[in-house]
Amino acid sequence: MPSTLNLILQFVILGVLAFGIQSAKKKRLNMHGYIVFAAVALNTLSILVVMLPSASRITAGASQSGFTLIVAAHSLLGFIVEALGVYIVLRWWFQTPGPMCWKMKGLMRVLAALWTVSVVLGAVVYYMLL
DSSP states (O other): HHHHHHHHHHHHHHHHHHHHHHHHHHHHHHHHHHHHHHHHHHHHHIIIIIIIIHHHHHHHOOOOOHHHHHHHHHHHHHHHHHHHHHHHHHHTTOOOTTTHHHHHHHHHHHHHHHHHHHHHHHHHHHHHHH
16 A cells, blocks of 8 residues: 555656746746755655665565566666755755756756656556556
């Protein structure tokens, strides 16, 4: 049950991020920053409470197979996404929005794409476990 709720949460977070992207396009940079902050915070909580324990159970003593490689790829990509998200939020938190945001625009786009791929991989792992 926690995994099902977590999968739903991940797609909600993607929706929140899409809303955040729209707020940035409308030049509402403070709102954009708070939205991304909330998404990263929810993702961090999700990783700590659901994903890490699940990944530990799945990979503990598992032999290498296509499934464990998908779990490993999802875990690695998820780590990169989380690290980039925290990095961007921390830069935003300690600097005035504006010029810094525009300089980070390319990295934010990469993060959005990687985050989407990570959620899709997570959905694949979820459905392989059913």
